[in-house]
Amino acid sequence: MARPHLAGQTVGQIYFEPWSHGISVMRAVLTRWSELDITHTGSIIAIAGVAPSAWHFIKCTWQDISGWVSQFFLASVTIPGGDPLNRHIIQWIQANKSRHYRIFTGRSEVQRDNTDRAAALKKTRRPVQYCPHWVSRWFWHQKNFFIATRAMDSFKTAISNPAYDGIGGEDLTISCFGRSADPIMKLIDVCREFADQQTQFFVIIYSRDRYGLSWQPKYRKPIRRLETVHFDDDVKQDLVADIKQYLDPKTQRLYQSRSMPYRRGYLFYGPPGTGKTSLTTALAGEFGLDLYEMKIPSVATDAELEQMFQEIPPQCIVLLEDIDAVWVDRSFSSADSRSNGANDKSTCTLSGLLNVLDGVGSQEGRIVIMTTNKPELLDAALVRPGRVDMKVFLGNISQKSAEQMFVRMFAPELSVDSILDIRHVQELASQFAKQIPEDTFTPSQLQGFFQLHLNSAADAALSIHSWVDKELAKSSEKDFEVVSSERKVIR
Known part of the structure; x- marks a missing residue:
């Protein structure tokens, strides 16, 4: 027996209509509400009125219990937000005690290394850097249970700093069960060793924050x-x-x-x-x-x-x-x-x-x-x-230093010219250095020349003579004008 064909349906398929389904659900809820006894409604209202007070009581009780436990059963060490040690500990926690984060600090990335010079010259949107943000973390380390807590009252001050990257800045408290803080001190030593390993690859540069109150990693x-x-x-x-x-x-x-x-x-x-x-x-x-x-x-x-x-x-x-x-x-x-x-x-x-x-x-x-x-x-x-x-x-560059710079710029492991070997590069470097007059150009000037010829060592060696002539001509010209506040032109 064939099934009847309804409106809005095709053979063998029934369409689900959410609007009509929602109306039927709402009609059922209203029907049940109308049948609810008024005494039950009053009980619900009374419970709703007591709920905030009950929640406040539970919250205060929990704070009292946690404070009592902290006072008698926990040892702790607090590190100020501006101390470099604060950043070292948080970096170690996030690197070695990974977990799934749901809360992040989003910041527009200020600086990033871009090896594509052509792309670096284009006006593009800065990428967003998402750093995991957490208030409390617990973890095990060397058979000890630790609790790391970041003070939220200092978070607003930290995030107002343009250099803030979600790591460090808030006051940090490390706690562990026991009467001694020795496990915490050993953990801090581990974090410092981790930070020392990172310095093998990077130099951390510090400067004063915009308020001049503390040193911050720039x-x-x-x-x-x-x-x-x-x-x-x-x-x-x-x-x-x-x-x-x-x-x-x-x-x-x-x-x-x-x-x-x-x-x-x-x-x-x-x-x-x-x-x-x-x-x-x-x-x-x-x-x-x-x-x-x-x-x-x-x-x-x-x-x-x-x-x-x-x-x-x-x-x-x-x-x-x-x-x-x-x-x-x-x-x-x-x-x-x-x-x-x-x-x-x-x-x-x-x-x-x-x-x-x-x-x-x-x-x-x-x-x-x-x-x-x-x-x-x-x-x-x-x-x-x-x-x-x-x-x-530190004076202008010599021919010997210019030759060394050429070899460094076009080393076979860095050059795009796969046919070059170190002997060929050294020959080109010797020809290149002979075109550089002694004590005339600064290393930054010569580096600017190399940036124009990074793709070919041979081209750099052939082009240096004309570049030197142009630079010497520029240095002899006196066509720059200095305009003072009185609009007088000095030549």
């Missing part, structure tokens, strides 16, 4: 090899040997036994673009040290400068860039601001800087590196022995 850079910074090889070897000797624990004991202050200062000077900052970053990677950038013109007072130096840990590098421009620019800006009726915000003085370098309140165990383009403008008190123990000149 970004991390892949380690740059010292051979990529081109200047006199003998001077480079002397510099590395000096720093290695200073960091030797025996040297520290010798300094302390003779009541000598354990600190070391260096001055890197030379024309712009010769690699002073690059050398500092390479040294930090070579010796596994963190790098702390300090811009003294942005420091408000001597007291703030002293506080910043006191918060810097030992065994690190402190970078003071363009130290010659600190008080020169300030004197100009102060005169200009007075003429405009404005006040200069910074009152940091030279004596304040000298005090934090080697004064009574100075800390020990750090390496301070100052860079300048104009060493003749520096005060003699700033560069005397004890504050600057070694001066390193």
